[in-house]
Amino acid sequence: MSHTFFIAFSYVLTALVMTGLILRAVIDHRIQVRALADLEARGIGRRSRHG
Numbered sequence: 001m002s003h004t005f006f007i008a009f010s011y012v013l014t015a016l017v018m019t020g021l022i023l024r025a026v027i028d029h030r031i032q033v034r035a036l037a038d039l040e041a042r043g044i045g046r047r048s049r050h051g
Helices: 004-040
Strands: none
Touching: none
């Protein structure tokens, strides 16, 4: 019996999971950048800038 379906399904599932993880990281990065910009606009700066 051929295992082609199982192998193809595994690759597709892995690709979907990886895509989801990448999208989650990109979305989280954008949220963090906006939050940082909001804090800096309110006068709360980064500690690394005060050195």
